[in-house]
Amino acid sequence: MIIVLVGPPGSGKGTQAKVLCGRLGVPHLSTGDMLRAAKKAGTLKQEYVDIMTKGGLLPDEAVIGLIDDRIKEDDCKAGFMLDGFPRTVPQAEGLASMLKEAGRSLDKVLQLDVPRDMLEERLVNRRTDKSTGQIYHLIYNPPPQDAELVHRDDDKPEAVGRRLDAYASMTAALLPYYEERGLLARIEGVGTPQEVTGRIAAALEIES
Numbered sequence: 001m002i003i004v005l006v007g008p009p010g011s012g013k014g015t016q017a018k019v020l021c022g023r024l025g026v027p028h029l030s031t032g033d034m035l036r037a038a039k040k041a042g043t044l045k046q047e048y049v050d051i052m053t054k055g056g057l058l059p060d061e062a063v064i065g066l067i068d069d070r071i072k073e074d075d076c077k078a079g080f081m082l083d084g085f086p087r088t089v090p091q092a093e094g095l096a097s098m099l100k101e102a103g104r105s106l107d108k109v110l111q112l113d114v115p116r117d118m119l120e121e122r123l124v125n126r127r128t129d130k131s132t133g134q135i136y137h138l139i140y141n142p143p144p145q146d147a148e149l150v151h152r153d154d155d156k157p158e159a160v161g162r163r164l165d166a167y168a169s170m171t172a173a174l175l176p177y178y179e180e181r182g183l184l185a186r187i188e189g190v191g192t193p194q195e196v197t198g199r200i201a202a203a204l205e206i207e208s
């Protein structure tokens with residue numbers, strides 16, 4: 001199964017992908033996680049680090065290359081779940097040509113829908129475990145006492161606003177692109193994470 005998760009910052013893409021990939025036995029490919037890992041390793045261009053910290057989008061070619069390399073790896077043979085890629089029509093076209101070249105195709109694009117006023121609150125209270133990558137929320141899903149937590153640089157209020165604006169301008173074209181191709185399923189992203197997983201499972205016709 002090849003699935004794309006689309007949704008604004010804080011809509012629960014990472015939270016849902018971790019659960020669903022475990023169930024489906026496919027890897028979770030998050031361009032945001034890959035870029036943060038490259039930043040930590042010191043291999044991400046300073047220009048790109050600055051764009052991410054401010055909450056802007058990287059140039060299409062930077063992320064298309066990352067995904068093109070990653071999906072050729074063995075663990076992607078049975079499928080994969082993309083989180084945060086594609087975000088623009090050129091990225092969607094890039095993905096389509098990578099898949100076509102490999103004789104594969106996209107099964108579904110899941111759009112997680114959450115109102116903007118709830119997103120800021122989710123992001124400000126998000127913490128991630130440094131070693132496991134587990135995502136927590138200080139109120140709804142509190143971390144254990146021994147977790148080593150990180151608060152993302154781009155979860156500061158000014159960067160959050162820019163990220164939400166970047167998403168709004170990006171989706172204007174990306175969602176109709178997938179709707180026209182009959183691939184888009186809209187998922188209500190409000191409710192408990194378990195409720196949202198149930199809605200996604202129904203859309204994918206898998207056991208919840």
Ligand code: AP5
Pocket residue numbers: 007008009010011012013014015016030031032033035051052055056057058059060063083084085086087091122123125126127135136137138140141154163189190191192193194196
């Ligand atoms: P990326 O890491 O993808 O960030 P994002 O899209 O802004 O999304 P987030 O990771 O912030 O949110 P999420 O939807 O995963 O929510 P989560 O599950 O954590 O990208 C970061 C940056 O990298 C971009 O800004 C850009 O610079 C660059 N980049 C990445 N991809 C790119 C691309 N394709 N092109 C160009 N640039 C790119 O949940 C959030 C919080 O909510 C958590 O605290 C969680 O516990 C809580 N929560 C989750 N579900 C629920 C629920 N149902 N109820 C209550 N709380 C919930």
Ligand code: MG
Pocket residue numbers: 013014015030032
């Ligand atoms: Mg995420």
